[in-house]
Amino acid sequence: MSFRAFLAICLCRFLRGFSRLVHRGGTAMPGRWALKVCPDLLSVLARGVKTVAITGTNGKTTTARMIDQGFEDAGLSYFANRSGANLMSGITTEFVMNSTLFGKCKKEYAVIECDEAAAVGVFPQLMPELVVVTNLFRDQLDRYGEVTHTLENIRKALAGISQPIEVLLNADCSLTASLAEDTYHSYLFFGIDKGAVPSGKKSELSDASHCIRCKTEYEYDYITYGHLGGFRCPKCGYHRAEKPEYAVTDVTEQRPDGSTVVIGGVLMEPCVVDVNLPALYNVYNAVGAVAAMREMGIPDETAIAALGKFKCGFGRMEDFALGKGGAKVMLVKNPAGCNQVLDFLQNVKDRFVLVICLNDRAADGTDISWIWDADFEKLCELSGRLEKVIVSGDRAPDMAVRIKYAGVDPRFVETERDYEKLVSSLESEERPIYMIPTYTALLELREVLVKHCGGDEFWV
Amino acid sequence: MELKICHLYPDVLNLYGDGGNIRCLTQRLKWRGIGAEVTKIPIGSKESLKGFDLIFIGGGQDFEQEVLLEDLHRGRDKELVAAVQDGMTILAICGGYQMLGAYYETHDGKRCDFVGALDLYTVGAKTRMIGNYMYKVDEKLGGFTVVGFENHSGKTRLGPGVEPLGKVLAGFGNNGEDGMEGAHFQNVFGTYSHGPLLPKNPDFADLLIKTALERKYGRAELAPLDDTLERAAHDEMCRRLEKHP
Numbered sequence: 098m099s100f101r102a103f104l105a106i107c108l109c110r111f112l113r114g115f116s117r118l119v120h121r122g123g124t125a126m127p128g129r130w131a132l133k134v135c136p137d138l139l140s141v142l143a144r145g146v147k148t149v150a151i152t153g154t155n156g157k158t159t160t161a162r163m164i165d166q167g168f169e170d171a172g173l174s175y176f177a178n179r180s181g182a183n184l185m186s187g188i189t190t191e192f193v194m195n196s197t198l199f200g201k202c203k204k205e206y207a208v209i210e211c212d213e214a215a216a217v218g219v220f221p222q223l224m225p226e227l228v229v230v231t232n233l234f235r236d237q238l239d240r241y242g243e244v245t246h247t248l249e250n251i252r253k254a255l256a257g258i259s260q261p262i263e264v265l266l267n268a269d270c271s272l273t274a275s276l277a278e279d280t281y282h283s284y285l286f287f288g289i290d291k292g293a294v295p296s297g298k299k300s301e302l303s304d305a306s307h308c309i310r311c312k313t314e315y316e317y318d319y320i321t322y323g324h325l326g327g328f329r330c331p332k333c334g335y336h337r338a339e340k341p342e343y344a345v346t347d348v349t350e351q352r353p354d355g356s357t358v359v360i361g362g363v364l365m366e367p368c369v370v371d372v373n374l375p376a377l378y379n380v381y382n383a384v385g386a387v388a389a390m391r392e393m394g395i396p397d398e399t400a401i402a403a404l405g406k407f408k409c410g411f412g413r414m415e416d417f418a419l420g421k422g423g424a425k426v427m428l429v430k431n432p433a434g435c436n437q438v439l440d441f442l443q444n445v446k447d448r449f450v451l452v453i454c455l456n457d458r459a460a461d462g463t464d465i466s467w468i469w470d471a472d473f474e475k476l477c478e479l480s481g482r483l484e485k486v487i488v489s490g491d492r493a494p495d496m497a498v499r500i501k502y503a504g505v506d507p508r509f510v511e512t513e514r515d516y517e518k519l520v521s522s523l524e525s526e527e528r529p530i531y532m533i534p535t536y537t538a539l540l541e542l543r544e545v546l547v548k549h550c551g552g553d554e555f556w557v
Numbered sequence: 558m559e560l561k562i563c564h565l566y567p568d569v570l571n572l573y574g575d576g577g578n579i580r581c582l583t584q585r586l587k588w589r590g591i592g593a594e595v596t597k598i599p600i601g602s603k604e605s606l607k608g609f610d611l612i613f614i615g616g617g618q619d620f621e622q623e624v625l626l627e628d629l630h631r632g633r634d635k636e637l638v639a640a641v642q643d644g645m646t647i648l649a650i651c652g653g654y655q656m657l658g659a660y661y662e663t664h665d666g667k668r669c670d671f672v673g674a675l676d677l678y679t680v681g682a683k684t685r686m687i688g689n690y691m692y693k694v695d696e697k698l699g700g701f702t703v704v705g706f707e708n709h710s711g712k713t714r715l716g717p718g719v720e721p722l723g724k725v726l727a728g729f730g731n732n733g734e735d736g737m738e739g740a741h742f743q744n745v746f747g748t749y750s751h752g753p754l755l756p757k758n759p760d761f762a763d764l765l766i767k768t769a770l771e772r773k774y775g776r777a778e779l780a781p782l783d784d785t786l787e788r789a790a791h792d793e794m795c796r797r798l799e800k801h802p
Contacts, residue, residue, distance in 0.1 A: 238573055239687050239708055243618045301597075302571055312624050314568075314600075463688065464706050466752025469577030494790035498756050501786050502577070502584050510786075 098141055098200040105135035106200060109193040124182035128190030139185065140222035141200050142192040148207040148223055149389055150216075152251060153231030153273065154244075155434050156382040157183065157210040159374065159409050160231055163386035164208050164393075166407035171395045175206035181411060184215045188223070206393075214241055217250045221257035228255065229265045229389050231382065233272040234323060234433040235304045237462030244304055248272050255282060265388050267381065268341040269325040275309045275335070286341035287362070287388045289380060291319045291327055294348045300324070302470055304433065310335050322377055322440075323433045343388035345380055353444060360384055360401075368397065371405040374414050376441045378434070410552075412539040417550040419520065422447070422529030424550075426543065429533050430461070435471035438533055443475060448482050449529045452519070453500075454490040454538035461535040465492050473503040484528050485509045489519055490538045516545040524549070558777075559592030560769050563609040566617075568599040569625050570653050575615030577753030578648065581762050582611070589780050591770075600628045606636050609645065611769040616651030616751045626669060629656070634672045641674040646769040647745040650754060654739070654747035655679045655711055664710075675742055676718030679711040686710070690728020690750070691798045692738040694761070695720065701760040702726065704794040705750025713749075715740055722748055727802035744768050757790040 109131035116123025131138055151161045158181060168175045178191040188209055196202045211219050213233075220228070230251060235244045255264060261282050267273045268288035277284035296319035304323060307314055308330040318327030318337075329336040344362035355375055360383070361367035372383045383404050390400035409415070412428035429435040442451070457465050476483055486509060488496040493512050501507050513519045520542075523530055534542050546552065564579050579595055586593040598604055606612065617625065637657065641647065649657050658677040662668045687708045694701050703723065712732035715721060721731070722739025730738035730749065739748035746765065748754065755762040763779055770777035 235573075243620060245618070245620045301567065302576070306568060307621055307624060312621070464573065464708065464752070466574030466577070466706060469574030469580070469753040469756075470571075494786065494793050495757065497786045498790045499577075499753075502580050502756055504584075507786060 099135070101135040102138055102141045102200055103198065105131040105138050106193050106196065106198055108134060109190060110198075113190065113194060122180060124180040124190060125184065125187040128186035128188070128193065131193060132186060132189055137222060139189045139192060139219070140224070142189070142196050142202060143207075143223050146202045146207050147205060147393075148209055148225040149227045149229065149393060150220065150223060150225035151208075151210045151229045151231065151389075152213050152216045152254075153229075153267070154213060154234040154236045154247070154431065156231040156378060156385070158411070159379060159413050160229060160382045160386050160389070161208055161210040162409045163382060163404055163407050164389050167386070167390040167395050167400050167403035168206060168208060170399050170403055173206050174204045175208060176204045177208040178210060181210075183210045183212045185218050188219060213247050214250055216254035217257065220254040221259070224258060224260065225262065227263050227265065227389060227392055229385050230267060230273050230276060231385055232267045232270045232325065233304075234431055236431040237464070239462055239464045240459070244272060245309070248275070248309075252276060252279070255279065258282070263392055265385060265392065267325070267385065268338040268344075269321060269327070271305050271309055271315065271324065271328045271335070271337070274338065285343070285364075285388065285392070286338040287343040287384045288337070288341045289321050289345040289348075289384070290341075293345050293358075294321060294377065296320050296326070297322055302432070308333060308335055322437060325381075343384055343391075345384050348377070348380060351375065351377070351444070353446070356380055358383065360387055365391065365397070368401055370401050373405055373407055374409065375444075376414075376437055378437045412534065412543060417546045417552065419546065419550050420523050420526030420528070420530055422449075422527065424523070424530035424532055424546070426532045426534065426539070426546070428536065428539050430536060432467050432470035435468075435533070439472055439475045442531060443478065445482065445529070445531070447529055448484050449531055450484050450487065450523070450526060451476070452487045452489060452530060452532040453496050454532070454534035454542055455488070455492040455496045456490045456535045456538040457492050458537045460537050465495055468496065468499045473499055476500070477504040483509070485511060487511045487513055487519065489514050489516070490535065516542050520545045520549050558770065558774060559594065560586060560610045560766070560773070561608060562593060562595045563606060563612045564595060564597045565612055565614045565653075566600060566625060566628075567597045567615070569621040570615040570617040572616040572618060572652070572751065574752035575650065578613055578615075578650070578755045581753070581755040582613075582766065585759070585762055585766060585782065588782055600624055606640050606645075610773050611646045611648070611765065612640065614647065614649040614653030614656065616653060622669075625656075629672065630670075637672050638674045641743055641745050644744050644772055646765055646772060648765055649745065649747045651707075651709060651749055651751040654749065655713065657745065657747060658713065661711060675740055675745060675747060676716035677713055677740055677747075678716075679713045682710050682712050684710065686729035686733055688728055689794060689798060690730070691726045691795060692723040692728075692730060693726055694723040695741065698722075698741065699760060699764055701758075702791075702795060703748075703750060703754070703758045703761055704791055704798065705748070705754050705758070706752060707749040708751060709749055713740075718742065722746060727798040744772065757787055757794070759784045759787045759791075
């Protein structure tokens with residue numbers, strides 16, 4: 098190891114220690130400085146570590162937490178970037194904190210979620226043994242550009258891994274599945290089979306309506322949500338993998354607190370699996386995670402049990418003891434994810450209060466146009482179960498307008514931009530509360546919730 | 558009274574929140590007791606544009622541009638030129654705005670012929686112009702302030718045959734150089750303000766509704782609506798942009 102790398106590690110550890118002294122996370126900043134001293138620090142530290150990397154638009158954190166639980170239960174020596182710091186800087190910090198001063202990693206395995214735009218820089222240094230690509234949706238156009246641009250970034254990121262590895266792809270996402278055109282790595286598919294859930298309607302706002310190869314409009318045998326499902330190009334024949342290696346063959350039950358599904362496929366005997374989180378998008382995360390755990394050699398029973406007990410926390414259907422009915426916090430970042438949350442709300446039985454916190458800082462995307470692509474009109478189909486909507490965050494007034502035009506009577510819409518006041522006022526709330534913040538709004542809101550109701554700091 | 562609204566190419570020109578404009582027009586018509594019928598005309602449709610009162614064209618991704626151009630040059634382009642000459646009320650945003658011009662030239666010199674309904678053209682630049690922005694619409698059109706979000710690499714230049722829609726107060730506008738934003742010709746309004754432009758610019762929404770109603774019925778007085786929430790969103794962005802232009 099070079100002297101530069103040694104210096105960088107010392108600096109990183111010092112900055113992290115200092116951050117914690119002043120009660121900050123220090124999840125990304127120390128790594129950022131360390132990389133200035135030694136730009137290839139990650140490649141030094143990641144050498145010899147067996148890493149699973151998870152990337153894609155939605156579901157990275159949840160999939161990583163599921164795999165995390167499986168690794169823990171299997172008794173493996175591993176670490177994970179649980180704080181959500183998933184850029185080069187945050188991943189480097191995490192490796193430094195799990196290495197000796199001389200750059201030798203103390204753990205055998207790592208579970209790393211990686212931002213889909215950062216992957217192109219991270220993967221060639223990280224050299225993962227297994228990559229999971231969850232899906233690709235339009236997301237933060239001002240930051241990522243068109244979705245095909247993100248796809249090309251991931252393609253380059255995979256091409257930058259200089260040894261052949263295994264890559265798990267979402268079979269139902271025509272964009273993600275197209276990564277398998279490459280022949281250097283081995284590609285395996287996971288997905289939800291036809292008939293496992295009633296087919297959804299073809300969305301007018303598909304993020305991938307035209308064939309990625311020949312630009313003809315896709316036909317679909319079935320749709321799970323968004324552009325995911327049994328796609329087929331009538332012209333060039335590009336189609337969803339007929340028999341994914343890992344597939345959900347049946348969604349037996351969807352409850353407000355989770356789902357029961359059957360996971361099978363070419364490589365797996367069908368198993369009944371309880372997933373600890375509700376909503377269909379978490380079924381995708383579950384089958385992706387099972388595939389990853391199996392490919393890393395974790396026994397079936399351990400992998401399956403992990404899905405029923407893992408805790409995601411940090412704004413992914415996270416519960417807080419607020420008010421009489423409790424509060425559930427559901428992070429939203431883009432129309433696809435937001436629509437899934439709005440679908441989930443359709444299944445809530447009781448009258449409830451909805452809180453929407455919309456920010457437009459760099460990490461949220463500075464363009465909030467996407468709230469008009471999300472189907473807030475669904476709030477009008479709740480037939481009286483919506484007690485009121487409270488809008489908050491930097492762009493609260495824009496959210497109020499969105500809700501008004503969705504058809505909700507403005508008399509049921511309140512604005513409260515101070516999280517302290519918001520949470521205090523909800524302490525006496527009788528009804529269950531559902532909170533949907535964007536990323537930076539979640540960071541601030543969660544801090545106040547933790548103060549009032551208890552819970553972990555985000556880096557724990 | 559009723560307006561027949563056409564959403565042109567919603568299958569490919571739907572980049573970010575463009576549907577919000579249709580939603581806004583139909584709600585504001587409904588709240589005033591005026592009928593609204595929205596027809597979507599996707600790629601490959603043979604339906605004529607005649608008979609509509611208002612056409613909306615959104616912005617799109619580069620990925621589907623070829624598919625769009627093919628369809629356009631199968632006759633839709635001539636139909637759009639005729640509609641513009643005929644005084645049809647049209648709102649065209651970002652990619653849709655560029656599309657009504659003569660052509661688009663990429664930064665490495667490749668040229669795509671567009672509709673040619675408006676005397677303007679666009680040349681691609683290497684850097685994108687991205688961010689919240691604000692402009693003041695020409696006095697003849699009401700002189701109101703519009704806030705929106707722009708995200709384009711194309712720089713649009715206007716010919717003598719069209720007027721700019723307004724003057725940039727903060728941000729880039731047509732090209733980031735001449736201080737002009739959008740284009741106005743007959744009853745066509747072109748702007749870079751992508752996505753949900755109308756909901757928080759109710760003056761603009763009502764200008765379009767009034768223009769379309771007057772063309773159809775001779776005259777139109779719009780009943781006032783309670784725009785408290787809309788103006789709050791509009792004014793807050795104005796204040797932010799005044800502070801940090």
